[in-house]
Each structure stands twice: as C-alpha cells, then as structure tokens.
Amino acid sequence: MASHRFDPTFTDKVVSAMGDKTEPRFKQLMTSLIRHVHDFARENELTIDEWMAGVQLMNWAGQMSDAKRNEGQLVCDVIGLESLVDEITFKLAEEATDAPTATAILGPFFRADTPFRSNGETVVRTIPKDGRGEIAFMSGKVVNYVTKAPLVNASVEVWQASTNGLYEQQDPEQEEFNLRGKFRTDAEGKYSFYCLRPTPYPVPDDGPAGKLLKMMDRHPFRPAHIHIIATCDGYKPLTTQIFDRKDPYLTNDSVFAVKDSLIVDFVERKNDPQARIELTYDVRLVPDGAKTSGV
Amino acid sequence: MASHRFDPTFTDKVVSAMGDKTEPRFKQLMTSLIRHVHDFARENELTIDEWMAGVQLMNWAGQMSDAKRNEGQLVCDVIGLESLVDEITFKLAEEATDAPTATAILGPFFRADTPFRSNGETVVRTIPKDGRGEIAFMSGKVVNYVTKAPLVNASVEVWQASTNGLYEQQDPEQEEFNLRGKFRTDAEGKYSFYCLRPTPYPVPDDGPAGKLLKMMDRHPFRPAHIHIIATCDGYKPLTTQIFDRKDPYLTNDSVFAVKDSLIVDFVERKNDPQARIELTYDVRLVPDGAKTSGV
Incomplete structure (x- = not known):
C-alpha cells in the first residue's frame, strides 16, 4: 500500500505509540481511524490550509451544538x-x-x-x-x-x-x-x-x-x-x-x-x-x- | 474492494449526490473523505454508540476552542x-x-x-x-x-x-x-x-x-x-x-x-x-x- 513518496514508517509509528493498557476494541478503532486519516491526507496531498479549514469547521460544529442541537451529528448525516x-x-x-x-x-x-x-x-x-x-x-x-x-x-x-x-x-x-x-x-x-x-x-x-x-x-x-x-x-x-x-x-x-x-x-x-x-x-x-x- | 456484506452501492450514492457546481478540488477531497469514513465504519462494523461517542468528542473539542485554544487542532496533533x-x-x-x-x-x-x-x-x-x-x-x-x-x-x-x-x-x-x-x-x-x-x-x-x-x-x-x-x-x-x-x-x-x-x-x-x-x-x-x- 505504500505507493506514496512520504515517510513509510510514520503511520506505524503513530499507531504503535498506543500502550498495552489500551482497551482492545478502542485500539482497533483508533488504529483503523489513524490509518484511514493518514491515507486520506497522503492520497490527496492535503495542504495545511485545507487541513486547518477542516479543523475550523469541526470546531464550529461543536460550538453550535447544545442540548437542543447536535451539529456534529448533522455533519455526519450529510455524508451518509x-x-x-x-x-x-x-x-x-x-x-x-x-x-x-x-x-x-x-x-x-x-x-x-x-x-x-x-x-x-x-x-x-x-x-x-x-x-x-x-x-x-x-x-x-x-x-x-x-x-x-x-x-x-x-x-x-x-x-x-x-x-x-x-x-x-x-x-x-x-x-x-x-x-x-x-x-x-x-x-x-x-x-x-x-x-x-x-x-x-x-x-x-x-x-x-x-x-x-x-x-x-x-x-x-x-x-x-x-x-x-x-x-x-x-x-x-x-x-x-x-x-x-x-x-x-x-x-x-x-x-x-x-x-x-x-x-x-x-x-x-x-x-x-x-x-x-x-x-x-x-x-x-x-x-x-x-x-x-x-x- | 467491496469485500463486505453491506449495500455495495451506498457510498457511490453519497459521492454522486455532489452537484456539477462543486469546486473540483473540494469534490476530490470530499469524495476521498467519504470513501475513507465509510470504509472505516464498515471495516470495523462501527456501532451507533461508538459513532455517537466520536460525535460527542468532536463537539466537545469545538466547545472547548476559542481565540486562545484550538482543541480540534490538538486532537489532530495527537493522531499525527x-x-x-x-x-x-x-x-x-x-x-x-x-x-x-x-x-x-x-x-x-x-x-x-x-x-x-x-x-x-x-x-x-x-x-x-x-x-x-x-x-x-x-x-x-x-x-x-x-x-x-x-x-x-x-x-x-x-x-x-x-x-x-x-x-x-x-x-x-x-x-x-x-x-x-x-x-x-x-x-x-x-x-x-x-x-x-x-x-x-x-x-x-x-x-x-x-x-x-x-x-x-x-x-x-x-x-x-x-x-x-x-x-x-x-x-x-x-x-x-x-x-x-x-x-x-x-x-x-x-x-x-x-x-x-x-x-x-x-x-x-x-x-x-x-x-x-x-x-x-x-x-x-x-x-x-x-x-x-x-x-
């Protein structure tokens, strides 16, 4: 899968930072999430500005959410x-x-x-x-x-x-x-x-x-x-x-x-x-x- | 890649909902993001409770962020x-x-x-x-x-x-x-x-x-x-x-x-x-x- 020109050891390094006491199901989910997020960034050569726009959008969703509204949920909903x-x-x-x-x-x-x-x-x-x-x-x-x-x-x-x-x-x-x-x-x-x-x-x-x-x-x-x-x-x-x-x-x-x-x-x-x-x-x-x- | 037992047309349906006026680079990024997020959910058979825990964590990051602190950025940082x-x-x-x-x-x-x-x-x-x-x-x-x-x-x-x-x-x-x-x-x-x-x-x-x-x-x-x-x-x-x-x-x-x-x-x-x-x-x-x- 390492058909990219970036450090081929980086993602394994992040995944293997998880300690032995990590709950197994959580470890499975974080391992998969980290791999997918990193692949997404590499495959698209994500820029700093694009990444930061995503961070600000997610922060905005949180700031808009309260007991009556869950905007983070709605963001998930519109991408299915x-x-x-x-x-x-x-x-x-x-x-x-x-x-x-x-x-x-x-x-x-x-x-x-x-x-x-x-x-x-x-x-x-x-x-x-x-x-x-x-x-x-x-x-x-x-x-x-x-x-x-x-x-x-x-x-x-x-x-x-x-x-x-x-x-x-x-x-x-x-x-x-x-x-x-x-x-x-x-x-x-x-x-x-x-x-x-x-x-x-x-x-x-x-x-x-x-x-x-x-x-x-x-x-x-x-x-x-x-x-x-x-x-x-x-x-x-x-x-x-x-x-x-x-x-x-x-x-x-x-x-x-x-x-x-x-x-x-x-x-x-x-x-x-x-x-x-x-x-x-x-x-x-x-x-x-x-x-x-x-x- | 459709080595799962869920609706094989679903992700294509979500991606193809994007209209012609979508800016090309944004379309590329959203297409890739949607595919990775859906693959993540299917590969791990993500449960509703696990998904909602993720939504609440991201909403919390936004609620904690302000002019002096960007918690969404920090969440990205700790996963590399x-x-x-x-x-x-x-x-x-x-x-x-x-x-x-x-x-x-x-x-x-x-x-x-x-x-x-x-x-x-x-x-x-x-x-x-x-x-x-x-x-x-x-x-x-x-x-x-x-x-x-x-x-x-x-x-x-x-x-x-x-x-x-x-x-x-x-x-x-x-x-x-x-x-x-x-x-x-x-x-x-x-x-x-x-x-x-x-x-x-x-x-x-x-x-x-x-x-x-x-x-x-x-x-x-x-x-x-x-x-x-x-x-x-x-x-x-x-x-x-x-x-x-x-x-x-x-x-x-x-x-x-x-x-x-x-x-x-x-x-x-x-x-x-x-x-x-x-x-x-x-x-x-x-x-x-x-x-x-x-x-």
Whole structure:
C-alpha cells in the first residue's frame, strides 16, 4: 500500500505509540481511524490550509451544538455516516440469534414522555396555518414476523414534523405533543389514528453541515416521513421511518436514510369527513431469540 | 474492494449526490473523505454508540476552542495529522521550482508582534522560580543553502516555553515577550542570544485530546524544543523547531513532530559567567526559484 513518496514508517509509528493498557476494541478503532486519516491526507496531498479549514469547521460544529442541537451529528448525516452505521447495526441485529435490543436511530426529536392516545384519535392538535396540512388516516396491525399472528397490547409510537418543517418542541406555535402519540393495539392487533400527510423539510443549514451541503452543490431537504417505534413484550423493539412514495426527495434524501422497504403509499379514502387519504401499514415484530434473514 | 456484506452501492450514492457546481478540488477531497469514513465504519462494523461517542468528542473539542485554544487542532496533533500534513507540505515545497512561500506550522503560540533585540542580548526576561531555568548561549549563521554564503540582514525569530511548560501569553507571571525575540544577522551573517535550555512539557490534557491520549495509554509530553522562523529578502522563509538530543521524549513526542535533522546538541561553554552551555545552529535558506532535494 505504500505507493506514496512520504515517510513509510510514520503511520506505524503513530499507531504503535498506543500502550498495552489500551482497551482492545478502542485500539482497533483508533488504529483503523489513524490509518484511514493518514491515507486520506497522503492520497490527496492535503495542504495545511485545507487541513486547518477542516479543523475550523469541526470546531464550529461543536460550538453550535447544545442540548437542543447536535451539529456534529448533522455533519455526519450529510455524508451518509449515520445511515451507514444504522445499516451496519441493523444487519448485525438481524444476524444475531439473541440480540438483547436492536439499537436504532431515534433522531433528535424523539420524546420519551409522549402520552398514550386512544385508537382513532388524531395527533393533529395544532392545525398548520399555511393551509398545507392534509389530514390522513393511518392504521394497520402489529404482527409476529414469523407466524403473522396479530399482537395484542403492542405499542405504536409516532412523531412527525409539521408543514413548516418543525417538530413541536422546536416551534412555540405548536401545542405540546402536537403530531406525536402512542397507541396500543386492540384485541385484533390493530392501531389507528389521524395525522398529517408528511411534508419534506430542509435540515438546518445555517451551520457547518449547511455549508458543506452548499459547497457540495446539494440541497438540504429530507423527504417526507413519519417516525415509528413499535414495541411488544417478548419482541425486539423496532425503530424506523416510513416515507411517502410521492415525495420529490425520495431518491435524494440529504441524509441518505431512505430504504426501499420503508416507502409507503397514501391512497384515497372515501366516506370519512375527517380525512380524504389513508395509509395502511402493518408493523412486523421479530420475537426475542428468533433469527431472521430480513425484516 | 467491496469485500463486505453491506449495500455495495451506498457510498457511490453519497459521492454522486455532489452537484456539477462543486469546486473540483473540494469534490476530490470530499469524495476521498467519504470513501475513507465509510470504509472505516464498515471495516470495523462501527456501532451507533461508538459513532455517537466520536460525535460527542468532536463537539466537545469545538466547545472547548476559542481565540486562545484550538482543541480540534490538538486532537489532530495527537493522531499525527498535523505533522503528516507538515511533511506533505515540506515535500511539495522542496519539489517546486518556484514555490511562492513554503507554508509551515507556526503552532498556537507564535506572536506576529515580537520585538527585535540586539545580538548577544537575552530573551530570558523572567527567571523561572522553580530553579530549573538553565541559561544557554545560542548562535550561528544564516547562509545560502546553495552557495553556503553568509546572509547579511536576515531575520531569526525564536520563541520557547518556560520551565513550567507555559508560553508568556499563557502565564501572567512572565513578562510580556519573555522567551521570544527577533535578531538580525550581522555583516558576517551571524546571530546570537541567550535563552533557556528548553524543557519538555505536556500538551493540555484536560479536554478530548487528553482523553484520547489516556484511552490510548499514551503520555502527553512534547520533547524540549525552540521555535525558529528565519527570513531574508530573496529567500524562502523557513519555519521550524529544533529539539534537544538529550530530551527523554525525543523518540515519543506526543504530537510526532521530531525529525532527525532537527535534533541539536547543547555543549559545555567555557569562560562565560552568563551561561555554562551553548548551542551552535546554522540556518540554511533556499533562494527563491531554486529547486532543492533536501534542506
């Protein structure tokens, strides 16, 4: 690999500086990171000015981050890293026969204190003033992925942004817990509620992630989506997002989170004065201890 | 290279999202960075928790940085990146026939407003109270690298930390411009001054760089060194550091900046009541437009 004209011993010297007491997994990660970062610098003959521009951008991301905003995460998102780590985690969880919990991306707008609502209720507590709020009826079953049997008393939690691209905790105009709720499946495994047809929105582009997007000649938009967490005793929790097939940003999500299996179709709904469109979505949960080859 | 079991199209998708208006060099750097970062994640099957720990560490570095401290730079330093970029820059400058100015690392403690002093004067304006301050006489010539002719009226600027590891602007106990000065070479190309024999000191280890060092089971010390900038009309400026051969950290500098050619020997000095040791160091400057194969 030493097909460069720089000191061929340098990277080994940095790696071997690590002491015997380094935790093995951390040593593996730092060794790999140091090799990749050094290869990146050599392959591109990185200049001091370019390196320093990168340092200042990362410092800026940290300075912009606080309890409500994680700009370092967003910088990773726009280069696809969070979605890639999500894919890796998902694949490992799939392959494990006794994964304790499939960790997954919550995103920054999840709230642990979201209240339960009754099936058939609406999560739209504040009607968007821009007239772009289209009410949809969403319903489905939670089922055992292996046997297809309906799961009674499972929990389905959803949250979504309003038409202005803001989640309720970002927007003083929205009632608390607007566009979020938890639902329990009934005796037939069914859940149902009214929500908004989701709309695309830009990720915050006033910081380093936005600067990178502009410099890469890319737009900041995420395709319309609804966040879902489904849980049931005896089953692996599922955290996911579903995407509207008609969204113009479906093929060019600024954070690369769309998977084909997560694209859904809103269709016409008849004879319901509350909603003219509907979405049917069944959630399939994997029993604890089951090995699967695709969920 | 796709010897992994993850989506083989994902990285290409992220890279190809860059638009036509992306500046070509930036596109090259981002393409390479994205490929290396994704390979790093896949090769190590990076978990969400590990990725998020990295994000939080980088955010912390930014939050700790201000006008007086660049923690993002220090994180790069402890994994050897600044020294590697310095080597790359140095090699490119060597190879260029008409490099305008060899950019080089100044470090965070350079001051542009350092005053000129007379040859033979001392830069030690505040004597260290810990008794560890050993006065040294440093002298030499500035010469033309090609012809070896002495250069008259060249400038030699030096700065160094005190025995407590602090530069004067970090330490209210030190007089302003303590341990720094600029000197002009005389009619024979000579400069001279008194300074301290430099002492090793730790890089600041109360932040993410220090945390990484501890986790890598490494010490934070830099070997004793004196910073030098030499300039002369018609010659390429030289920015460098020289290191004391007797320093215990010479082979394990926490930021990997030592080069063999920069190691110097302090020797006994006789018949000088002001200093018992001395260092002779000639600075060789490359004429503008000259091509060299090693300076």
